[in-house]
Amino acid sequence: MSENGAGGANGRANGANGSNGNGSGFAALSLVPKADGKQTMKDFKTDQEVRWCPGCGDYAILAAVQSFLPELGLRRENITFVSGIGCSSRFPYYMNTYGFHSIHGRAPAIATGLATSRPDLSVWVVTGDGDALSIGGNHLIHALRRNVNLKILLFNNRIYGLTKGQYSPTSEIGKITKSTPMGSLDSPFNPLSLAIGAEGTFVARTIDSDRKHLQSVLRQAAEHRGTSLVEIYQNCNIFNDNAFEPLKDASVRDDITIRLEHGEPIVFGADRQKALRRSPSGSFEVVNVADVPASEIAVHDAHNPDPSQAFALSRLDSPAFEHTPIGVFRSVDRPSYDEQLRAQVDEAIETQGRGDLAALLGSGDTWRID
Secondary structure (H helix, E strand, O other): OOOOOOOOEOOOOEOOOOOOOOOOOEOOOOOOEEOOOOOOHHHHEOOOOOOOOOOOHHHHHHHHHHHHHHHHOEOHHHEEEEEOOOHHHHHHHHEOOEEEEOOOOOHHHHHHHHHHHOOOOEEEEEEEHHHHHHHOHHHHHHHHHHOOOOEEEEEEOOOEOOOOOEOOOOOOOOOOOOOOOOOOOOOOOOHHHHHHHOOOOEEEEEEOOOHHHHHHHHHHHHHOOOOEEEEEEOOEOOOEOOOOHHHOOOOOHHHHEEEOOOOOEOEEOOOOOEEEEEOOOOOEEEEEHHHOOHHHOOEOOOOOOOOHHHHHHHOOOOOOOOOEEEEEEEEOOOOOHHHHHHHHHHHHHHHHOOOOHHHHHOOOOOOOOO
């Protein structure tokens, strides 16, 4: 990639605690150097041929990310994309930043090492539903619980695309594929429920074709302190075409898509005629706005430390898309893992000195063999 010059430090506040409950008061990007001048989408494109199937939703996500990153104003040399294995994992080749095309399922682990050792980097993970939730499931949940300062983009197309159409951990029950000719028997993961259950501090969902919404969510994820997980519904037009068509069909999408906005009543529908009400059991139910008092309509609180509301919202989604929330489900403030780790290292150095690696290796029970 081309050099972009040394930039000054980001001038955002570098306090230890978020000022509004979602961590933005602590600038997750505060230690990442700024670019010298204004950037454009072109600055983040490479000369590599983009090798996805024509019509793949990955193209829309790539364009959205490339056009969004200039807003952050960060040096490209201090932005890193780490991927695993899968169609989505070709992403680093197409970003004019540093990148690492790693191994199957291990992108969160590699990104964790990078983020903890280099606080001057903005670290992004690009993964898919197979890569992240099958072989990589363990790495994903531990990155989330630790709250490492990295951003995970999980492309969910509910299929294994790179290996030509086998069912994935998010494929619906009964899915006919090359590996399940009589229909899948596995209950699918709900990625957001899984992330919230792992105490993820930023959990969101968006759609590949809704560029405005996608970029809005990415912006919030980038500024969050700790691990951000963004599930992106992504169409695989070759092996699972139209998997999310109801959410894109203009004739029905407004009646089934619930757009979450923190602090706003959860009202939706083409004529804003529907709403969500919290039942005594804690789940949500769909009601007609005209049939209930305004006080009974649920108000979205993404900053609530109690994850139960966010979890209940994540359970509304279904393979049939009767009602599908999108937006930021949860955004709460908690110290990041790398921040705390650096504090421990500093304390150890202050109390015990910098140490001597050679002396450490030669200490204790050692012996010499002639």
